[in-house]
Amino acid sequence: MSDPVGHQGPAASGPASAGGSPEAPENAEYRVAHLQERLAAEELGELGVRAEFRAGAVAVTGTVPSARCRETVLRLAREELAGLTVHTDVVVAETDRPDHAEELW
Amino acid sequence: MVIRVAAVGDIHMGPDSQGLLRPAFETLPDCADLLLLAGDLTRHGTPEEARVVAREVRGLPVPVVAVLGNHDHHDERPETVTSILREAGVRVLEGEGTVVECAGGKVGIAGTKGFGGGFVGRSAGEFGEPVMKEFVRTTRRSADSLHAALKGLDEEGCAARVALTHFSPVADTLAGEPPEIHPFLGSYLLAEAIDTAGADLAVHGHAHMGAEHGMTAGGVRVRNVAQPVIRRAFNVYRLGAA
Numbered sequence A: 001m002s003d004p005v006g007h008q009g010p011a012a013s014g015p016a017s018a019g020g021s022p023e024a025p026e027n028a029e030y031r032v033a034h035l036q037e038r039l040a041a042e043e044l045g046e047l048g049v050r051a052e053f054r055a056g057a058v059a060v061t062g063t064v065p066s067a068r069c070r071e072t073v074l075r076l077a078r079e080e081l082a083g084l085t086v087h088t089d090v091v092v093a094e095t096d097r098p099d100h101a102e103e104l105w
Numbered sequence B: 001m002v003i004r005v006a007a008v009g010d011i012h013m014g015p016d017s018q019g020l021l022r023p024a025f026e027t028l029p030d031c032a033d034l035l036l037l038a039g040d041l042t043r044h045g046t047p048e049e050a051r052v053v054a055r056e057v058r059g060l061p062v063p064v065v066a067v068l069g070n071h072d073h074h075d076e077r078p079e080t081v082t083s084i085l086r087e088a089g090v091r092v093l094e095g096e097g098t099v100v101e102c103a104g105g106k107v108g109i110a111g112t113k114g115f116g117g118g119f120v121g122r123s124a125g126e127f128g129e130p131v132m133k134e135f136v137r138t139t140r141r142s143a144d145s146l147h148a149a150l151k152g153l154d155e156e157g158c159a160a161r162v163a164l165t166h167f168s169p170v171a172d173t174l175a176g177e178p179p180e181i182h183p184f185l186g187s188y189l190l191a192e193a194i195d196t197a198g199a200d201l202a203v204h205g206h207a208h209m210g211a212e213h214g215m216t217a218g219g220v221r222v223r224n225v226a227q228p229v230i231r232r233a234f235n236v237y238r239l240g241a242a
Helices: A028-041 A067-080 B045-057 B078-087 B130-155 B180-182 B190-197
Strands: A050-055 A057-064 A086-092 A102-104 B002-008 B036-040 B062-068 B096-102 B107-114 B158-164 B199-204 B213-215 B221-224 B235-240
Touching: A028 A050, A028 A057, A028 A067, A057 A067, A067 A086, A067 A102, A102 B190, A102 B199, B002 B107, B002 B158, B036 B107, B036 B158, B036 B199, B062 B107, B078 B180, B096 B130, B130 B158, B130 B190, B158 B190, B190 B199, B199 B235
Parallel strands: A057 A086, A102 B235, B002 B036, B036 B062, B107 B158, B158 B199, B199 B221
Antiparallel strands: A050 A057, B002 B235, B096 B107, B213 B221
């Protein structure tokens, strides 16, 4: 699943610095780091969501324990990465019982 | 004779997840003799979150054995989390073993949270600043307790022995995680304890983006049962008892 949470290109948040990454607009790397800090520090305590630059956008991926957690991840990504193109692939952990066992002998 | 071990880790329960796992857990007697919980049962290790976990597993018709994870320590009240889970009937292990009597024989579980440090050739050493030495010593103490617990279970005549940790004993089951963070995901000291004391299976969690299957250098099967990895409420491993 992919939910674009922002459609503005990198130019919307200012020109890339001369020495910066060709993919990331100025200071965008730090904003990604701040997103991960907020995911861990705020109500989620979430360390299992990854955010990284892919093809000029930020890809936010991972598995979270509930639908509410997923909504919170998407909200924090919108807030922290406003103006950047963000693609999310955040899924809720599956809770079905297994349909078979693994034999170990 | 067969011993059926169900296991899951990293269920990260909070108030909004009450009841999500219970329907699957209630089917456990059909397919398993016991349930192992491989740590990170909560999000922040608060008593409120621990009570959600306790309600999810209370009164299950199979024994439940758990270790805590790093999330369960975040609120710095692991003793409170432990006592809430124990009050609900969960056997919470930290550097100790327990024996479960199954139809297929006695199964011993040795449990510890474990800690990081990395793997052979790319690991942290007990050297330098006090905080660095304490980091590695924490893992070493955990590994030593795991070794002693597994040895103790051997003396009790268990038909099968399982090492239960939160951090990983091997890098195999971290495949998919960035290699740069492997030292924060596990330590070879845990695998060394498992191989030198002996075990039939090692179960861990912690690495959400890792892989399920691995093996220690000594040939002990390792399974990463983090819920995001197994994508189920639990997995079941059938061990042939001696």
